[in-house]
Amino acid sequence: MSNQAKLEEQLNSFDPLVRRQALSRLVAECRDAVGAEGTNVNMHFHSFFSYNAEDYSPSRIAWEARKVGLYAAGLCDFDVLDGLEEFIHTGLMLGLRTAVSLETRVYLKEYAQVDITSPGEQGVTYIMGAGFARALPEESPQAKGLGEYRERARARNVALVKRINPHVPDIAIDYEEDVLPLTPAGSATERHIVSAYINKAKLVFERAAAFAGFWANILGRAFEETAGLMEDMPALEEAVRVKLVKRGGIGYEQPSVDTFPPADEFIDRVISCGAVPMVTWLDGTSEGEEDGQALLECMKAKGAAALNIIPDRNWNISNSRTRAVKTANLAAIVDMAESMGLPINIGTEMNKLGLPFVDDLDCDGLRPYKEIFLRGARIMVGHTILLRYAGFSYIGEKVEAEFGGDVFKKNDFFAAVGKMPPLNLEQAEKLEDMGEYKVLTWLRDTVRGMVNGVKPRGGHATLRG
Numbered sequence: 001m002s003n004q005a006k007l008e009e010q011l012n013s014f015d016p017l018v019r020r021q022a023l024s025r026l027v028a029e030c031r032d033a034v035g036a037e038g039t040n041v042n043m044h045f046h047s048f049f050s051y052n053a054e055d056y057s058p059s060r061i062a063w064e065a066r067k068v069g070l071y072a073a074g075l076c077d078f079d080v081l082d083g084l085e086e087f088i089h090t091g092l093m094l095g096l097r098t099a100v101s102l103e104t105r106v107y108l109k110e111y112a113q114v115d116i117t118s119p120g121e122q123g124v125t126y127i128m129g130a131g132f133a134r135a136l137p138e139e140s141p142q143a144k145g146l147g148e149y150r151e152r153a154r155a156r157n158v159a160l161v162k163r164i165n166p167h168v169p170d171i172a173i174d175y176e177e178d179v180l181p182l183t184p185a186g187s188a189t190e191r192h193i194v195s196a197y198i199n200k201a202k203l204v205f206e207r208a209a210a211f212a213g214f215w216a217n218i219l220g221r222a223f224e225e226t227a228g229l230m231e232d233m234p235a236l237e238e239a240v241r242v243k244l245v246k247r248g249g250i251g252y253e254q255p256s257v258d259t260f261p262p263a264d265e266f267i268d269r270v271i272s273c274g275a276v277p278m279v280t281w282l283d284g285t286s287e288g289e290e291d292g293q294a295l296l297e298c299m300k301a302k303g304a305a306a307l308n309i310i311p312d313r314n315w316n317i318s319n320s321r322t323r324a325v326k327t328a329n330l331a332a333i334v335d336m337a338e339s340m341g342l343p344i345n346i347g348t349e350m351n352k353l354g355l356p357f358v359d360d361l362d363c364d365g366l367r368p369y370k371e372i373f374l375r376g377a378r379i380m381v382g383h384t385i386l387l388r389y390a391g392f393s394y395i396g397e398k399v400e401a402e403f404g405g406d407v408f409k410k411n412d413f414f415a416a417v418g419k420m421p422p423l424n425l426e427q428a429e430k431l432e433d434m435g436e437y438k439v440l441t442w443l444r445d446t447v448r449g450m451v452n453g454v455k456p457r458g459g460h461a462t463l464r465g
């Protein structure tokens with residue numbers, strides 16, 4: 001293994017000191033590995049603080065993003081913001097534009113009778129808060145409020161394990177001993193639970209034939225078919241996940257109105273942090289997504305101000321009829337969001353083996369939306385810079401007073417900030433020293449000149465003075 005590969009593996013250490021030291025050495029010793037800036041973005045990476053199929057840390061994600069020349073990258077963990085400062089700091093070290101989001105599930109009362117983005121779970125939808133700019137003070141109301149989501153997730157996970165164990169006594173697991181060690185900060189997901197059961201089965205059934213036989217019985221599949229799954233770990237994990245935890249599985253429990261927090265509550269908490277409530281959209285085929293305009297208007301009325309899409313689900317499909325339906329749905333929802341002035345956030349998640357690291361925005365399926373998706377990334381990056389250093393959010397009274405409710409002018413301004421050359425550590429420290437008012441004034445002068453086609457004076461060079 002090369003020195004670079006060893007250091008990259010150390011970026012995935014659960015020890016933050018090991019990660020920091022490895023990153024410093026990579027920056028110092030492996031600059032040749034960094035690619036030229038391109039025009040692809042992934043604003044929806046899950047890290048190992050929730051679940052990343054490659055066990056990537058926030059530092060590893062940022063490093064890999066910089067290696068392949070991503071224009072911008074976004075961290076989006078489930079229920080937690082544990083990787084926020086690490087991801088932003090790593091971006092500054094590498095010269096990478098960054099933003100940080102949080103994803104969870106909520107209950108949307110207006111859609112209580114239909115599926116939305118969580119198949120088979122009426123009224124339940126995924127949702128995001130985007131552009132969190134700083135770690136929340138531990139005792140703040142915002143930190144305590146968002147901490148409730150971590151505790152809710154833990155309670156659901158513990159209950160899930162208790163329901164599954166009686167059905168698989170040979171590989172019964174303990175949540176504390178078998179699941180939590182798979183995470184660096186105690187925030188496990190159902191995918192960690194699936195991994196724990198597979199790991200336990202490997203210990204109990206050491207022979208390959210015994211392992212395959214056990215899962216053949218549990219999955220209700222032929223031995224030969226299950227043995228074949230052992231050569232395709234992503235397929236095995238997905239089969240076990242479906243059997244144990246997904247709808248119809250032995251541990252599944254249909255959610256009630258109290259299982260997930262209300263959408264309004266989550267949106268209010270995101271807004272209180274200065275972050276941007278973001279609608280998530282799957283593929284337009286569920287009853288709840290069938291009328292995309294109505295869904296966006298419903299969520300916008302509650303305070304949502306952006307839209308997240310996972311494009312790979314909508315065009316990279318082998319069945320031509322299904323692909324035709326979903327690409328048409330993608331085109332329609334993009335048009336709707338554009339008409340409403342909703343920035344679009346995209347990404348590939350990386351919470352399942354086999355997913356691409358980044359979407360190719362020059363491919364036939366996505367080329368028509370390339371500039372729209374790039375602008376969405378720039379807006380989130382611009383919002384992050386403005387909120388972190390100038391106390392100026394994409395949402396709220398300040399921005400409304402600034403732009404008089406003109407969302408398109410607002411988008412131009414935030415996108416222009418996000419389009420500026422990536423900040424480095426020295427420049428970030430200069431912004432911290434300037435103070436919020438001076439930073440906002442400087443960005444107004446610099447960026448509005450860019451928006452109006454006037455060559456800006458100084459740019460980032462002034463931050464070195």
